[in-house]
Amino acid sequence: MTALASIRDLTVTYRRDGSDVAALKHVSLDIVAGERLAIIGESGSGKSTLALAIAGLLPASSRVEGRIDWFLPPLGARDRQPSTLAGDYKPLGGRDIGFVFQDPSASLDPVMAVGKQIAEVAYTHLGLTWPQAYAKAKNLLERIRLPDPESALRAFPHQLSGGQKQRVAIAAAIAAGPKLLIADEATSALDTIVQAEIVALIRRLVAEDGMTLLFISHDIALAAALAERIAVFRHGKLVELGETAQIVGAPAQAYTRALLDADIGLDAAPLVGRAGLNA
Ligand SMILES: Nc1ncnc2c1ncn2[C@@H]1O[C@H](COP(=O)(O)OP(=O)(O)OP(=O)(O)O)[C@@H](O)[C@H]1O
Numbered sequence: 001m002t003a004l005a006s007i008r009d010l011t012v013t014y015r016r017d018g019s020d021v022a023a024l025k026h027v028s029l030d031i032v033a034g035e036r037l038a039i040i041g042e043s044g045s046g047k048s049t050l051a052l053a054i055a056g057l058l059p060a061s062s063r064v065e066g067r068i069d070w071f072l073p074p075l076g077a078r079d080r081q082p083s084t085l086a087g088d089y090k091p092l093g094g095r096d097i098g099f100v101f102q103d104p105s106a107s108l109d110p111v112m113a114v115g116k117q118i119a120e121v122a123y124t125h126l127g128l129t130w131p132q133a134y135a136k137a138k139n140l141l142e143r144i145r146l147p148d149p150e151s152a153l154r155a156f157p158h159q160l161s162g163g164q165k166q167r168v169a170i171a172a173a174i175a176a177g178p179k180l181l182i183a184d185e186a187t188s189a190l191d192t193i194v195q196a197e198i199v200a201l202i203r204r205l206v207a208e209d210g211m212t213l214l215f216i217s218h219d220i221a222l223a224a225a226l227a228e229r230i231a232v233f234r235h236g237k238l239v240e241l242g243e244t245a246q247i248v249g250a251p252a253q254a255y256t257r258a259l260l261d262a263d264i265g266l267d268a269a270p271l272v273g274r275a276g277l278n279a
Pocket residue numbers: 014015016021022023041042043044045046047048049050059218
């Protein structure tokens with residue numbers, strides 16, 4: 001098991017109304033290259049803060065202590081020999097991390113055709129010509145299986161359904177070929193069937209591109225259907241981490257047991273593995 005990133009003693013504090021809110025407390029965790037890792041916990045447990053810290057997107061008002069080390073060859077040497085990139089809390093660049101949020105409208109520009117939006121990511125990060133970037137956008141729209149990729153290129157976000165918009169947001173997130181895809185409650189606003197389809201899509205794309213996945217969800221059943229390992233957060237602390245089968249079958253913590261017993265979204269989970277879903 002090779003680590004893609006090593007998080008050590010990460011503590012994040014927000015300043016709100018003159019007082020400090022400790023959103024993450026002394027979190028240490030390795031993200032294994034190529035794994036699908038789920039981060040679960042109740043609202044306010046620090047899941048999004050962890051995702052933002054990893055992606056280097058925390059607000060300037062936050063205070064970060066601890067370190068995140070990345071183990072990736074520097075960009076120029078990717079295809080030659082591997083080396084180590086490490087440092088104190090040094091996030092990767094936009095090219096190496098793809099981020100999918102709960103609300104696709106928040107990451108899509110409402111007045112730009114979706115083909116152009118996806119192409120811009122590829123153009124900005126991959127040094128392609130515009131026609132090459134646009135061809136890549138079309139290819140991505142095919143890969144995310146929008147019904148008519150050719151006309152979808154020219155569609156605006158409001159012309160797409162919620163699930164289709166999330167597919168486009170995922171296409172944009174992977175357009176620069178990131179090593180790590182972070183999906184932060186990426187299916188939470190969708191109905192059960194669409195939720196299962198998006199999970200299946202994420203699973204397929206991650207496998208096809210050899211990405212590492214960080215899947216953040218309050219829904220342990222959905223997380224279990226997708227992830228190989230599950231990290232359980234509570235009140236900003238990592239309380240349990242293990243293989244999915246162990247976390248689901250024999251959780252060490254009463255809190256994890258309670259999350260399991262709450263069965264939030266268990267109706268969606270069996271759908272995830274079902275054949276015939278439009279992944
Ligand atoms: N920008 C911010 N400023 C101040 N406090 C914040 C900020 N963002 C989050 N917090 C606080 O930090 C704590 C952790 O929040 P975080 O969003 O990371 O949790 P979460 O597990 O992702 O919750 P949810 O599932 O509701 O998104 C909470 O107490 C929250 O109120």
